[in-house]
Amino acid sequence: MVWLAVTAALVSAAFLALGTQRQAAAVRNAHGREVSGRQILEMLKNRTWLIGLLLMITGVVLNVVALSLAPLTVVQPLGAVALVLTTIINSWDRKIRINGATWRAITVCTIGAIGFVLLAIKATHETFVTGNQRVLIIILLGISSLILAILALVHRRHKGGAIFYIVGAGILFGFTAVLVRTIAVTFLHWDPEMTWWKQVPWGAMIAIVIVGIMGQYFNQHAYASGPPELVVAGLTVIDPMVGVLIGVIILGELMPGLPWYIALGMIAAGVIAIIGVLQLSRHHPDSVAPERTEVR
Secondary structure, X not given: OHHHHHHHHHXXXXXXXXXXXXXXXXXXXXXXXXXXXXXXXXXXXXXXXXHHHHHHHHHHHHHHHHHHHOOHHHHHHHHHHHHHHHHHHHHHHOOOOOOHHHHHHHHHXXXXXXXXXXXXXXXXXXXXXXXXXXXXXXXXXXXXXXHHHHHHHHHHHOOOOHHHHHHHHHHHHHHHHHHHHHXXXXXXXXXXXXXXXXXXXXXXXXXXXXXXXXXXXXXXXXXXXXXXXXXXXXXXXXXXXXXXXXXXXXXXXXXXXXXXXXXXXXXXXXXXXXXXXXXXXXXXXXXXXXXXOOOO
16 A cells, blocks of 8 residues: 555646646746736636646545555655656756756755655554644644745745745645645545544545645735746655654654654755755756756
């Protein structure tokens, strides 16, 4: 089951990368670098944006399948594959040659993420989410959402850059993945002899709708403020880190008595992945040569 989940997560990353690129292109062509709530609604009439949305929905569905079959700690970091695909697709679409520094950053990030996952497969075990754990997750999500909403108001007044929106989207979608995992596991362990409405995780389902809307708001502003590969970085690095932390600290996904060297290896792999993303933020093609079609 774990390897089926890994396969679903990798295919999901491909669809998310394609969807991200299509939505980013639509937002840039229609509104440049400023996006209002009304303009986001107008994108519902944009064919390119809708294609991107369909691709992303497909990716999300595949990710749900993956999350229902394996722990968060295994599934979430595999989204780093989308970094590679989005950078290649975006560079091809905008006729920008990827330079050596960008390839090195992508390689470092991918090696870190894959190394983390390979160790996590050996270090984690299946857990069932309890009611108390679900309540704690929703409380943490509510606090995080409130803080991000306040900061977003301040950020818009001061015309900040893309990093805030990328980090915000990553945090929100990280919580979304956790909620998806809790809901999926609940339905997989459905008891037909119990009253159905008592088994439905209503709080998690309501929370996932709210955080999904907020995450999409942050995501669209990130598209308009920075290159799509950086947006994907928020979804494929910050998002997994949030999911992994919750999986380890709250859900107890790590096996008891985990050898110290495996734990140290997972931490090192995570740090390597983060370093790769930071390097990509400095060396991605758009930031290195925004006015040229080739980077040497």
